[in-house]
Amino acid sequence: MANKESEGSGSFFTGMVIGGIAGFVAGMIMAPKSGDETRTLFSERGQEFRDKADDFIAAARERIFAASDRNGGRSSRPGYPFDDLDLDDEDL
Numbered sequence: 021m022a023n024k025e026s027e028g029s030g031s032f033f034t035g036m037v038i039g040g041i042a043g044f045v046a047g048m049i050m051a052p053k054s055g056d057e058t059r060t061l062f063s064e065r066g067q068e069f070r071d072k073a074d075d076f077i078a079a080a081r082e083r084i085f086a087a088s089d090r091n092g093g094r095s096s097r098p099g100y101p102f103d104d105l106d107l108d109d110e111d112l
Contacts, residue, residue, distance in 0.1 A: 053061070
């Protein structure tokens with residue numbers, strides 16, 4: 021009984037390896053761009069993503085400061101609206 025189980029998992033693993041190799045080869049053959057072009061594209065998209073994330077963070081900070089101002093400016097320092105939170109509390 022144990023023999024059949026080990027044979028089944030061995031053939032599954034073999035199928036996974038062969039399928040992975042076939043997928044890699046097919047991807048390399050059918051790739052629409054060269055590796056350099058793909059890396060450049062990823063780099064440009066990564067920079068765009070970073071720029072959008074920076075814009076989002078700046079807008080979120082502005083909203084937080086505006087909310088802090090509406091709440092009576094409870095922040096002890098400008099730029100740190102959550103200073104009154106005790107994050108070291110063991111009950112968290």
